[in-house]
Amino acid sequence: xxxxxxxxxxxxxxxxxxxxxxxxxxxxxxxxxxxxxxxxxxxxxxxxxxxxxxxxxxxxxxxxxxxxxxxxxxxxxxxxxxxxxxxxxxxxxxxxxxxxxxxxxxxxxxxxxxxxxxxxxxxxxxxxxxxxxxxxxxxxxxxxxxxxxxxxxxxxxxxxxxxxxxxxxxxxxxxxxxxxxxxxxxxxxxxxxxxxxxxxxxxxxxxxxxxxxxxxxxxxxxxxxxxxxxxxxxxxxxxxxxxxxxxxxxxxxxxxxxxxxxxxxxxxxxxxxxxxxxxxxxxxxxxxxxxxxxxxxxxxxxxxxxxxxxxxxxxxxxxxxxxxxxx
Numbered sequence: 001x002x003x004x005x006x007x008x009x010x011x012x013x014x015x016x017x018x019x020x021x022x023x024x025x026x027x028x029x030x031x032x033x034x035x036x037x038x039x040x041x042x043x044x045x046x047x048x049x050x051x052x053x054x055x056x057x058x059x060x061x062x063x064x065x066x067x068x069x070x071x072x073x074x075x076x077x078x079x080x081x082x083x084x085x086x087x088x089x090x091x092x093x094x095x096x097x098x099x100x101x102x103x104x105x106x107x108x109x110x111x112x113x114x115x116x117x118x119x120x121x122x123x124x125x126x127x128x129x130x131x132x133x134x135x136x137x138x139x140x141x142x143x144x145x146x147x148x149x150x151x152x153x154x155x156x157x158x159x160x161x162x163x164x165x166x167x168x169x170x171x172x173x174x175x176x177x178x179x180x181x182x183x184x185x186x187x188x189x190x191x192x193x194x195x196x197x198x199x200x201x202x203x204x205x206x207x208x209x210x211x212x213x214x215x216x217x218x219x220x221x222x223x224x225x226x227x228x229x230x231x232x233x234x235x236x237x238x239x240x241x242x243x244x245x246x247x248x249x250x251x252x253x254x255x256x257x258x259x260x261x262x263x264x265x266x267x268x269x270x271x272x273x274x275x276x277x278x279x280x281x282x283x284x285x286x287x288x289x290x291x292x293x294x295x296x297x298x299x300x301x302x303x304x305x306x307x308x309x310x311x312x313x314x315x316x317x318x319x320x321x322x323x324x325x326x327x
Contacts, residue, residue: 009050011083016043017055018080021073024056024063081287092292094125099293102131103150104139106203107232109280111256113152117304124300134232135203143285149294151283152301153203166298169305171278172252173213174266178241183267193270194225199237199246201253202230213275214249238264251278255309280305 019029020040030040048055055069065073105114110132121128135153142148152168175193177183183192202212218224229240234253240246241264249269254261269275282301288294 013043013047013050014076014080014083016040017047017072018076020044020047020056021065021069021076024065026056026063078287082290084291092296094128094293094296096127097125097293098127100129100131101149101297102147103133103152104135104143104148105132105151106135106153106280108201108234108251108253108256109152111234113301113305113308116308117301120300120304125296128297140283143283146285146287149285149288150297153281153283154278155281165281165283168280168282168302169309171280172255172309173250173269173275173278174252175247175249175269176241176253176264176266177245177247179263179265181245181247181265181267183247184265188267188270190223190270190272193247193273194223196245196247197228198225199229199231199240199248200227201232201234201237201248201250203232213278214273217273217275 016029016033019032020026020043023029023032026040026044027037030037033040035043044056051068053068054066055072056063057066058064114130114132118130121130135151139148139151139153143151154171155165175183175188183196215225215227228246229237231237234256237248238253238261241248252266254264254266282298284294284298
């Protein structure tokens with residue numbers, strides 16, 4: 001369809017087409033749009049001429065969609081949502097917004113980011129309610145199907161990766177031990193690093209990024225550490241480190257608000273061990289990604305995360321042992 005043909009379509013026709021495709025009935029579509037059945041029949045005739053397709057055909061006693069109409073039924077709701085979002089771009093006002101946002105949030109990121117994010121929501125958009133849940137393997141499917149509005153996490157497994165992601169910001173990565181631990185006494189060699197038991201922050205939906213990067217690197221070197229505890233609960237990791245000589249390598253737990261980890265210190269990464277730069281990602285439901293409210297929320301999330309990293313870096317004391325960079 002060229003631009004001349006496109007100019008023959010008006011928005012009312014598209015709305016009527018969507019109702020016809022969803023009801024597969026002229027009479028039901030007429031009732032939903034509060035028009036007469038004859039008017040809806042005329043609209044269907046115009047649509048058939050416009051698209052050069054019957055769209056709805058009678059098979060026996062029932063009406064069915066043609067193959068083209070079936071394809072339209074899948075794509076048209078997305079198009080109408082995009083048009084609605086486009087119209088709303090100039091009308092969204094966070095101070096008067098009244099809506100719910102459903103998101104799945106990685107536990108570490110939830111503890112790190114959400115308190116300040118919600119403080120900003122209350123200050124600038126008090127009518128927005130956030131319903132948060134943990135990230136699972138089903139989160140990506142639910143996002144694509146519109147059951148979730150956002151997912152805040154590391155990237156999922158490649159086969160489950162949605163296409164609507166945007167980097168939220170870098171993730172500080174380090175090795176932590178309790179104050180007075182033998183690893184704080186000098187250079188952290190690989191032999192010393194591997195000689196102690198380890199605790200690992202592990203989220204089943206994204207094993208590689210939460211706990212597996214270190215093990216992946218070690219496996220490439222034919223090395224292995226002894227992990228005695230896997231958990232998505234960062235609080236228990238800290239308590240285990242306090243009571244044992246366990247070592248933790250991963251996202252920097254000291255950056256969590258209110259963590260009170262003055263007795264937990266960073267020793268950097270052991271000599272030679274490097275991991276690729278990590279980033280948290282923000283994924284949005286495809287049919288809402290460009291809506292005005294989602295754009296405002298994503299901008300607020302990114303600004304909150306950037307400000308938080310800046311403030312935490314300024315307040316964070318130097319590591320007791322620098323160790324090599326993880327970049």
